Amino acid sequence: MANIKSSQKADRQRVTRTARNVAHTTAMRTAVKKLRAALGSKNAKNLGPLLKSAVQAIDKAATKGVIKKGTASRSVSRLTVAVSGASAAK
Numbered sequence: 069m070a071n072i073k074s075s076q077k078a079d080r081q082r083v084t085r086t087a088r089n090v091a092h093t094t095a096m097r098t099a100v101k102k103l104r105a106a107l108g109s110k111n112a113k114n115l116g117p118l119l120k121s122a123v124q125a126i127d128k129a130a131t132k133g134v135i136k137k138g139t140a141s142r143s144v145s146r147l148t149v150a151v152s153g154a155s156a157a158k
Contacts, residue, residue, distance in 0.1 A: 099121045
């Protein structure tokens with residue numbers, strides 16, 4: 069445990085920020101997993117709302133600095149291509 073008052077505050081801030089980052093990461097990963105599970109299933113219906121929620125979660129994580137903007141852009145692009153390919157294959 070830190071002895072200096074400013075170090076103690078920095079520790080409290082670190083814990084808060086880590087928890088916030090983990091929450092954003094978890095939400096993003098869950099949304100992407102739901103979309104990929106729907107893509108992998110044989111009845112790929114209602115992919116639009118799942119794609120929208122995944123893109124929103126990815127964009128929010130990028131805005132908050134949890135992931136880099138280029139990583140977010142790449143992820144969104146790949147998911148969009150996968151959804152459009154699944155829609156075209158119907």
